[in-house]
Amino acid sequence: MIEIKKIPKIELHNHLDGSVPLLTLKELAQRNGQNYSLAQISKLSQATHSKNLNEYLQKFDFPLRFLQTKENLMLATQAIIAQAAKNGVIYLELRFAPTLHTHQGLNLDEVIAAISKGVLNAQQKYPIIVRLITIAMRDQSETQAVATFAAGIKNDLVVGGDLAGEEAGYPPEKFVAAFSWAKDHDFPLTIHAGEDGGVKNIITAINYGAKRIGHGVAGKDQQSVIELAQKYQVAFEICLKSNLDTQAIPNLAASPLRFYYDNQVAISINTDDQTVSATDENQEYQRALETFNLSLNDFYQIDQMAVNAAFCDSATKIKLKQILKEKFQEFSFNPKKLD
Numbered sequence: 001m002i003e004i005k006k007i008p009k010i011e012l013h014n015h016l017d018g019s020v021p022l023l024t025l026k027e028l029a030q031r032n033g034q035n036y037s038l039a040q041i042s043k044l045s046q047a048t049h050s051k052n053l054n055e056y057l058q059k060f061d062f063p064l065r066f067l068q069t070k071e072n073l074m075l076a077t078q079a080i081i082a083q084a085a086k087n088g089v090i091y092l093e094l095r096f097a098p099t100l101h102t103h104q105g106l107n108l109d110e111v112i113a114a115i116s117k118g119v120l121n122a123q124q125k126y127p128i129i130v131r132l133i134t135i136a137m138r139d140q141s142e143t144q145a146v147a148t149f150a151a152g153i154k155n156d157l158v159v160g161g162d163l164a165g166e167e168a169g170y171p172p173e174k175f176v177a178a179f180s181w182a183k184d185h186d187f188p189l190t191i192h193a194g195e196d197g198g199v200k201n202i203i204t205a206i207n208y209g210a211k212r213i214g215h216g217v218a219g220k221d222q223q224s225v226i227e228l229a230q231k232y233q234v235a236f237e238i239c240l241k242s243n244l245d246t247q248a249i250p251n252l253a254a255s256p257l258r259f260y261y262d263n264q265v266a267i268s269i270n271t272d273d274q275t276v277s278a279t280d281e282n283q284e285y286q287r288a289l290e291t292f293n294l295s296l297n298d299f300y301q302i303d304q305m306a307v308n309a310a311f312c313d314s315a316t317k318i319k320l321k322q323i324l325k326e327k328f329q330e331f332s333f334n335p336k337k338l339d
């Protein structure tokens with residue numbers, strides 16, 4: 001019996017706006033002079049029975065209303081990190097789209113600075129290392145995508161970029177200039193692809209230089225994706241509950257987790273949106289355990305793969321691997337043999 005709570009976790013795919021804890025949302029709304037019960041908040045911000053990705057994405061409108069000031073952004077960031085640390089996450093890459101937080105006058109730099117401040121505060125309190133990813137939204141222009149990445153790279157905590165939002169109708173081809181800007185600036189990208197779009201989006205994103213793919217559901221059973229992922233050492237960010245909620249998969253067994261893992265392609269286990277999908281890291285690791293019958297050794301391998309795929313610097317990766325080794329040793333299991 002594996003005690004999931006005790007397993008150290010690496011979370012690479014976590015959206016800030018979709019993961020603000022319910023109690024924090026209540027507090028942020030109150031700070032804006034609006035009172036909601038927790039039941040109302042959960043109804044307005046959870047999307048556990050959506051028909052598709054678009055309906056799921058509509059649940060972000062509610063939290064975004066309260067993520068428009070420096071103070072609220074900082075408080076939300078701190079609450080998310082506290083929650084992750086409590087769930088045993090030792091490394092978190094938290095992602096956000098700066099442009100979605102500018103509706104009350106903040107500029108991109110101010111949004112990024114407020115979230116960074118929240119990270120620095122939380123890192124002093126909890127045993128967790130946090131880095132940031134700036135997201136360009138697919139329904140915005142390519143110029144805005146470049147501006148988003150350019151604002152991100154100026155901040156020391158931002159380690160990479162992402163393309164997110166509605167995938168169908170907005171293929172990676174629309175963002176060639178953003179991909180080439182990222183390549184020229186050595187700014188690694190993780191791209192949402194093959195979630196509600198086809199396998200072609202995964203292949204294009206990898207060919208354009210994406211180092212990681214978010215979801216990659218459409219790559220299941222596709223040998224061409226395995227070959228490309230192995231060639232360019234691309235990792236896949238698996239988000240089980242979110243894929244169920246957006247109807248990207250009909251059941252958990254349909255997730256590509258085992259397909260990638262068994263084909264020696266790196267994966268990580270992630271929450272995507274903890275509030276919208278009513279999940280957390282413990283539940284995601286538990287789902288992976290139950291659905292794919294993973295062993296302790298599998299979790300150790302997956303955590304190590306996730307560290308390798310992280311966008312932080314190599315000194316941080318060495319530190320994380322040391323922590324993983326120590327934590328897994330506590331299970332009277334000897335990870336040394338597995339190096």
Ligand SMILES: [Zn+2]
Pocket residue numbers: 013015164192214272
């Ligand atoms: Zn996502």
